[in-house]
Amino acid sequence: MRFLASLILAASAALLAANPPNIVLIISDDHGTDDLGAYGNTAIHTPALDRLATEGVLFHQAYTTAASCTPSRSTLQSGLHNHANGLFGLSHHYHHFRAFEGVETLPVLLSQLGEYATGRVGKYHVAPESVYHYETAIPSDVLNPVDMAEQARTFIAENRDQPSFLYYATIAPHRSGTYREDLPHRPNDFHNKREGYPGVEPITIAPEDVIVPPYLPDSPASRQELAQYYQAVARVDQGVARLREILEENDAWDNTLVLYLTDNGIAFPGAKTNLYQGALRLPLIVKLPGSGQAGTETDAMISWVDITPTLLDYAGVLDEARARIAEDFEANRQKWDNVEAADFHGTSFRAVLEDPTGDHQRDEVYASHTFHEVTMYYPMRAVITRDLKLIWNIAHELPYPHALDLWHAATWQYALNNDGDMGVRTTEEFIHRPEFELFDLSKDPWESTNLAEDPAYTEALAKMKAKLRDFQKRTNDPWELKWDRE
Numbered sequence: 001m002r003f004l005a006s007l008i009l010a011a012s013a014a015l016l017a018a019n020p021p022n023i024v025l026i027i028s029d030d031h032g033t034d035d036l037g038a039y040g041n042t043a044i045h046t047p048a049l050d051r052l053a054t055e056g057v058l059f060h061q062a063y064t065t066a067a068s069c070t071p072s073r074s075t076l077q078s079g080l081h082n083h084a085n086g087l088f089g090l091s092h093h094y095h096h097f098r099a100f101e102g103v104e105t106l107p108v109l110l111s112q113l114g115e116y117a118t119g120r121v122g123k124y125h126v127a128p129e130s131v132y133h134y135e136t137a138i139p140s141d142v143l144n145p146v147d148m149a150e151q152a153r154t155f156i157a158e159n160r161d162q163p164s165f166l167y168y169a170t171i172a173p174h175r176s177g178t179y180r181e182d183l184p185h186r187p188n189d190f191h192n193k194r195e196g197y198p199g200v201e202p203i204t205i206a207p208e209d210v211i212v213p214p215y216l217p218d219s220p221a222s223r224q225e226l227a228q229y230y231q232a233v234a235r236v237d238q239g240v241a242r243l244r245e246i247l248e249e250n251d252a253w254d255n256t257l258v259l260y261l262t263d264n265g266i267a268f269p270g271a272k273t274n275l276y277q278g279a280l281r282l283p284l285i286v287k288l289p290g291s292g293q294a295g296t297e298t299d300a301m302i303s304w305v306d307i308t309p310t311l312l313d314y315a316g317v318l319d320e321a322r323a324r325i326a327e328d329f330e331a332n333r334q335k336w337d338n339v340e341a342a343d344f345h346g347t348s349f350r351a352v353l354e355d356p357t358g359d360h361q362r363d364e365v366y367a368s369h370t371f372h373e374v375t376m377y378y379p380m381r382a383v384i385t386r387d388l389k390l391i392w393n394i395a396h397e398l399p400y401p402h403a404l405d406l407w408h409a410a411t412w413q414y415a416l417n418n419d420g421d422m423g424v425r426t427t428e429e430f431i432h433r434p435e436f437e438l439f440d441l442s443k444d445p446w447e448s449t450n451l452a453e454d455p456a457y458t459e460a461l462a463k464m465k466a467k468l469r470d471f472q473k474r475t476n477d478p479w480e481l482k483w484d485r486e
Helices: 002-018 047-055 069-076 106-114 145-151 153-158 220-249 304-315 318-331 350-354 410-417 427-431 455-474 478-485
Strands: 022-028 057-063 117-122 136-138 164-169 256-262 281-287 296-303 364-371 377-385 388-393 436-440
Touching: 022 220, 022 304, 047 220, 047 256, 047 281, 069 304, 069 364, 106 117, 106 164, 106 304, 106 318, 117 145, 117 153, 145 153, 145 220, 153 164, 153 220, 220 410, 256 304, 296 304, 296 350, 296 364, 304 318, 304 350, 364 455, 377 455, 388 455, 410 427, 436 455, 455 478
Parallel strands: 022 164, 022 256, 057 296, 117 136, 117 164
Antiparallel strands: 057 281, 256 281, 364 377, 377 388, 388 436
């Protein structure tokens, strides 16, 4: 059986080399792993994404590198950690909150090396455009995923006869700046409209039916906000359903590599802008061209730095891209602003996709956060293994800075003004953090007990620190200097 499987994989690889697949990368904004039916949530409504999981590979250990929009998106489209590509925080016009000019990115490499038609629709939020360049920018109602799919119809139809790459990026289920004044705790409305959106059926969930994750308090305010969030997730799902219909109508579904993922965890305290599990461990579903590995689940550890190398691999240009990056780096060191990035930080996980039960799985991933908003300086680095996790709060003397929408969140305000309960930690513990947080994920998956001062974990702590510093050296992280100069 093993030999037969190898023959099938070899034949599949040869076919793909001759006929590179279309690629559709679907990315939502602030969607947590535990908020999909395919991941076991029985209260949420995600039939299209659940169906996609039955046709592809579902990952249980997929991680973003930063729980903030721009840094995460910059990484998954460059294969470089954000402290190396220059996007340390949200893309702003202030100072240099934009990528270095020398960074080679997924859409550019697919276009120039793979002769792919490239198009994007929805949220962008990376800069400069010259670095993250797509040939076609498709206008749409960015709050309506169904409209986004409809507006992408022409791009899909016009590129049926050549390989194409579509970056479909919903804003949902991101928070909005408005609140439900008719409800007692004024929950954020997550851009849900009472009148709905064209083509979208409003799917409402009662607050008593939502599933409250352990890092949030089970309060009436949390439940009201989670109910609004669930409705926004259902809007994403309907956009995915319409996008699928359009691909099928254009005979572009079978030969398309489809990925669903999100930039970071949910926009609730304890997730987004943090390095806790609710922030970093994210949904990843990959449907291969054809029907290979349908309905497979895997515990392979995947990082968002692996996305670009993997897609270039399927496009047949990974080796060429790596050679180009190395050559360009040697010839143009000055434009890299001293950033050592002569190769991707990630690796292709194509072998995992085509043989999820194989022994080619990595055993650790890394995370790097420095800013969210431009004024929110709070550098953190993390290493995550199969069993342990270490977070280094580099500026731990500072109070943790909240994003404005998370500070105003009914969930946070209720906890702050009542009993201070934030699930596995208090509001005081959330704001004032120790320098190191060490968690045994095998026993404590929601990170309730910091073991950094536990004598039983002294040796483990030292090993994790060594791993983290080595990672920072390998990726030329400027904050590596803090080990000696702080």
